[in-house]
Amino acid sequence: MRLTIIGTGYVGLVAAVCFAKLGHLVTAVDREPIIQDLRAHKLAIWEPNLQEMLETCLHEDRLSFDTDVVHAAKDADALMIAVGTPTGENGRSDLSQVDNVISQLKLADVICPPFIIMKSTVPVGTCDELEADLHAAGLHTEIVFNPEFLRQGSAINDFMNPDRIVIGCRSHLAKAALQQLYRGIPAPIQVCDRRSAELIKYASNAFLAMKISFANMIADLCEGYGADNRQVMQGVGADRRIGSHFLQAGIGYGGSCFSKDLQSLLSSGKAIGRTLPLLEATAQxxxxxxxxxxxxxxxxxxxxxxxxxxxxxxxxxxxxxxxxxxxxxxxxxxxxxxxxxxxxxxxxxxxxxxxxxxxxxxxxxxxxxxxxxxxxxxxxxxxxxxxxxxxxxxxxxxxxxxxxxxxxxxxxxxxxxxxxxxxxxxxxxxxxxxxxxxxxxxxxxxxxx
Ligand SMILES: NC(=O)c1ccc[n+]([C@@H]2O[C@H](COP(=O)([O-])OP(=O)(O)OC[C@H]3O[C@@H](n4cnc5c(N)ncnc54)[C@H](O)[C@@H]3O)[C@@H](O)[C@H]2O)c1
Missing domain, CATH: 3.40.50.720 (NAD(P)-binding Rossmann-like Domain)
Structure with missing residues (x-):
């Protein structure tokens, strides 16, 4: 497949080299200075194996770079959006980077690829809204929501060996295209509606954050009563219904995703009059x-x-x-x-x-x-x-x-x-x-x- 990926951050660049490795022809798009560095094989991101993978893909002509969204979208079979969705006002996701990409496609009289694959984490309902917007502008493309679950620090390995691939789509054609894109990755594929797929991403991150905060809450009790949190969590995590991952006590979670996704989910709850007390406690x-x-x-x-x-x-x-x-x-x-x-x-x-x-x-x-x-x-x-x-x-x-x-x-x-x-x-x-x-x-x- 000819795949264009917009955004070469942690997700976009990792996806670009991994899809290129799987045999697709990938064009990755970002702003001028970032692309200049990438063309010079300079990475702003430090991830195990990323530098080597980048060099191999460039050497084998499977990956190229562009700075023009419309130009790079023109001949693609699918366009993937992997731009940032940071926290905006009142905890809501700031979708300006996504909107900017969509506006560029709408304004240019471009023949849009049949599928836009949303990799960026976006609130429930966003893909429906964006698709309606594109259709109103005469661009008949389907937006597929395909969340990314990689962890920074082991991003390449996680991308190539995920626990599952989630495809939120409307049509059989979109499902088939995504199955082709991921051919070669040995993981179960869950196909569902877009809103459920959007929520799967947020709920997964919220649950992981909740496990960490739970372990930290119990750690405070351990300190107070002279117990050993490592032993406690070993005993708790040995129960397969609970699982041993993300139960290590420490200084708390950080990074670009957990806090922002939790805030976004809380604000999504508020928008329909629901408080989400488990998530509030997790953040606190x-x-x-x-x-x-x-x-x-x-x-x-x-x-x-x-x-x-x-x-x-x-x-x-x-x-x-x-x-x-x-x-x-x-x-x-x-x-x-x-x-x-x-x-x-x-x-x-x-x-x-x-x-x-x-x-x-x-x-x-x-x-x-x-x-x-x-x-x-x-x-x-x-x-x-x-x-x-x-x-x-x-x-x-x-x-x-x-x-x-x-x-x-x-x-x-x-x-x-x-x-x-x-x-x-x-x-x-x-x-x-x-x-x-x-x-x-x-x-x-x-x-x-
Ligand atoms: N970082 C992670 O571990 C991770 C994991 C899973 C999902 N996600 C989600 O994936 C998305 C991307 O995350 P990230 O960490 O890769 O973000 P990032 O901020 O590292 O990268 C985003 C990139 O998009 C580029 N960009 C923005 N607007 C653009 C435009 N109009 N044209 C071209 N390039 C543009 C930026 O210059 C930047 O390089 C977010 O929604 C995030 O929540 C991130």
Missing amino acids: INEERIPQLVEKLISLWGNPRGKRLAVLGISFKPHTNDMRDAPFLTLLRLCYLYGIEVQTYDPVVQLNTFDNVSQMETAYEAAAGAHAMIIMTEWPQFAELDWVSMVGGMSQPILLDGRNVLSDEVVSRLMAVDNVIYIPVGRPMKQAALTLERDISTLLQSYGT
């Missing part, structure tokens, strides 16, 4: 995570002004450089408010200049001289650091493990270092004794006391 629990962590720090420090906080990992999750809605940004705002200086280390993110942030080349440099450290992102290499050296370089060895990254073995090694305070999530904190206390206790043991 999430918003409290970072302030709670900062409170823990302040209760240990006393006066936070002038303290230095080391932060390991600043993107919203590992294996990506995406900073959209990263919990780190909330932490940074609070640090700014309390006069806390921040020194960070991240394996891939390069921050622009922020007033109270110094970005370091290594995790050890970030730890040096800090009055506390927080692990914000579970990059696998963080677990491999020499943690005894890390805390040895700190001015005050307080370690907040926001993702429960450190193993019990590493933590017990840290407990042999004077004064170390280890604060995990959903488990009681641990404090190392001073050398003198340890010596006395060993001495008493040797006397059999």
Whole structure:
């Protein structure tokens, strides 16, 4: 198939290289500077295998770029829209990027491809409205809603091996076209009406966010009662009706999708007079995570002004450089408010200049001289650091493990270092004794006391 994809962000570019890999001829469209970079093989996005896949597709002439929506749409068998749908006024989805694409098609006297595939996440009813709009303008095309479920950090793998493919369409022709597009991807295909497909995407994200907030709510109880959240969630998740994914307690969810999709769903509910209390609670629990962590720090420090906080990992999750809605940004705002200086280390993110942030080349440099450290992102290499050296370089060895990254073995090694305070999530904190206390206790043991 000849496929044109509008938008080369996380979804559009990943879809472009994956459909090209599946054998389709793909034209990807975006704004001039972005396309210039892509033509020079420069990616703004850091995703495992994306660079290599891009180079292969370009080398094999399966992928090309354009900056003109109408020109790229002209000869396509299908046009896919993968532009952003960020949060707009009152939590509603801001559909201006989608509207802009549709307007360009309407204004130009173009022979529109028979199918427009909506990949962007849009509120229920949007595809019906857009299609009616196109028909009124004389463009007889069918809009198919085909949600994307990839996770950043494993986007290529998720795209090529999804749990399901959802096709929300009106006609058999559209269904057949989408089946052809996805031929080669071994996943069950669910064909349904467009409104249900639109809601499947929002409900899926809302449910995942709810699981995370649930785990965090139970983690607070674990801390209060001295239970171990990891054990609790292992026991809970072993029930196949519940499942073990997304039950890890931590600093809460971030990223470009969960918060915005939750807000959009809440506003869709409001528009028809429905409150969605589960979702309100989900968002509220999430918003409290970072302030709670900062409170823990302040209760240990006393006066936070002038303290230095080391932060390991600043993107919203590992294996990506995406900073959209990263919990780190909330932490940074609070640090700014309390006069806390921040020194960070991240394996891939390069921050622009922020007033109270110094970005370091290594995790050890970030730890040096800090009055506390927080692990914000579970990059696998963080677990491999020499943690005894890390805390040895700190001015005050307080370690907040926001993702429960450190193993019990590493933590017990840290407990042999004077004064170390280890604060995990959903488990009681641990404090190392001073050398003198340890010596006395060993001495008493040797006397059999
Ligand atoms: N990021 C994810 O993990 C993810 C997962 C599933 C679904 N989604 C949904 O997919 C959609 C896209 O998300 P994203 O993260 O890829 O967005 P993004 O902001 O990273 O990318 C959008 C791209 O579209 C381009 N664009 C906007 N208007 C354009 C126009 N008129 N012509 C050409 N290009 C245009 C922008 O320049 C940008 O590069 C959103 O609706 C999002 O909710 C995202």
